[in-house]
Amino acid sequence: MRLDAIQAQQVLVNGQFRPATLTLDDGRVTAVGPLDDVPAGEVHRVPDTAYVVPGVVDTHVHVNEPGRTEWEGFSSATRAAVLGGVTTLVDMPLNSVPPTTTLEGLAAKRAAAQGQLAVDVGFWGGAVPGNVADLEPLWDAGVFGFKCFLSPSGVEEFPPLDRAEFDAALAEVARLDALMIVHAEDAAILDSTPAPGSRAYRDFVLSRPDASEVSAIRQVVDGARETGARVHVLHLSSARAIDLIADARAEGLPLTVETCPHYLTFSAETIPDAAPEFKCCPPIRDAGNREALWQALQEGLVDCIVSDHSPSTVEEKLKGDGDLQQAWGGVSGLQVGFAVLAHEARLRGIPLERLSRWMSTSTADLVGLSRKGRIAVGADADLAVYDPAVELHVEAARLAHRNPISAYDGLRLAGRVVSTVVRGELVDVDQVYHRHGRQLERPSS
Incomplete structure (x- = not known):
């Protein structure tokens, strides 16, 4: 799903969590505004218990x-x-x-x-x-x-x-x-x-x-x-x-x-x-x-x-x-x-x-990817929504890895990633994903 905005009580901006509305366009963050903004289009509203990183x-x-x-x-x-x-x-x-x-x-x-x-x-x-x-x-x-x-x-x-x-x-x-x-x-x-x-x-x-x-x-x-x-x-x-x-x-x-x-x-x-x-x-x-x-x-x-x-x-x-x-x-x-x-x-x-x-x-x-790894105007709209209120029981057989063997098998964790956004595309972790990733080259200096 292509998003136009995401709203959450806890968004990591400039090293601190705060309430925010992120406006997205063409796969990038175009504005970081207050939570009470009323954006147009497709808006993903994050549960109050979750964090956007x-x-x-x-x-x-x-x-x-x-x-x-x-x-x-x-x-x-x-x-x-x-x-x-x-x-x-x-x-x-x-x-x-x-x-x-x-x-x-x-x-x-x-x-x-x-x-x-x-x-x-x-x-x-x-x-x-x-x-x-x-x-x-x-x-x-x-x-x-x-x-x-x-x-x-x-x-x-x-x-x-x-x-x-x-x-x-x-x-x-x-x-x-x-x-x-x-x-x-x-x-x-x-x-x-x-x-x-x-x-x-x-x-x-x-x-x-x-x-x-x-x-x-x-x-x-x-x-x-x-x-x-x-x-x-x-x-x-x-x-x-x-x-x-x-x-x-x-x-x-x-x-x-x-x-x-x-x-x-x-x-x-x-x-x-x-x-x-x-x-x-x-x-x-x-x-x-x-x-x-x-x-x-x-x-x-x-x-x-x-x-x-x-x-x-x-x-x-x-x-x-x-x-x-x-x-x-x-x-x-x-x-x-x-x-x-x-x-x-x-x-x-x-x-x-x-x-x-x-x-x-x-x-x-x-690796010089200045538009990755941060939430800021001009950055790629790559986001993870992490909810510490949702338990994760790791089962190797249910992971997407090709082979069902992992050192983490059996761990019970307080928190999991509940959704991911890749360049403005929302991927629900419980739904089928779409192949919209791109191949990257090193940015020219």
Whole structure:
């Protein structure tokens, strides 16, 4: 349904909730007026218990199409997104075949996404051994930056960069004034750490120690210092890297950092053994580590929160019959991440407006989408309506994700997204969605 206006008692404008009428036209917000405005046309009046926030901008999603569409495809991923209040996502360059490491790979992605999108979608490029010459053409074609791994990615077609390859790619990224986003685990430390086959979650955590993250992040910081390149640390799991991050910030280095809902929700002590739905790399660590990540967000040392939605087939997740070294590593949570963290933030006394900044404004700013992630005149009319009075019981089998396995299965949350607006189109979460999402390119500077 195309909306002309939306009215609510609690609308997040300029960092504060207030009563407001939003006037919409051609997919954008054209006015932010008082609640007693009487708009013409189709008006969506939000329940008094609900909050209107900018749609979530999730800059870390593995869609996997083409090539591994049975893991997740554009249709299922973007439907899950819109049902969870995510109105924009940026797709990772790996787990699809071909990966987005060449113009041909990008073209394959764009062709696969055509006509399937319920939300707006952009694309990351990839930096792998031997493709430095491909980075500039990909950048010119509109990717939002480049992802690399410093340890094996889990798929053969997207190998990691060694130190010399990383330095060469980073120098090119600096020349382009692009952004390098890094899976920061040190391959040498991982190789030297015992990783026995085991069903025990404790053994899996020990096989991917904090030291691996700290060492790799130090390499990223050193690279930023040497080249001036903008760098972004993906899915920070270890709070032991926070002092290093703080020092880099104090030095003025162009470093940003993200973390994920699963690191902010779960703790290693409570994860059962032989439960591969919780396996991800880097791993979920202990409860003290979790609370330190929340503190780092509040102190501004971690900039944003993204899903790192990294699904696979059930068969891949259950490979090894509970042996966590054999199971696919990734958490499926695109549809529920915002509701999960709204619940967790409330338990900690963290206001919804701060959570929205971490999941919408900061992520939009990271990739230069100035019309996303905020409610303001001229911004895209991308909105999520979140109602803390409506309980959400997460059932993996009922999520829109292609495969019914998720670490969040069974959670009961105080609050859910009850409706989503994508560029002025109202999507009722209990109704069939329409494919009105667009493919995005990086805004020209």
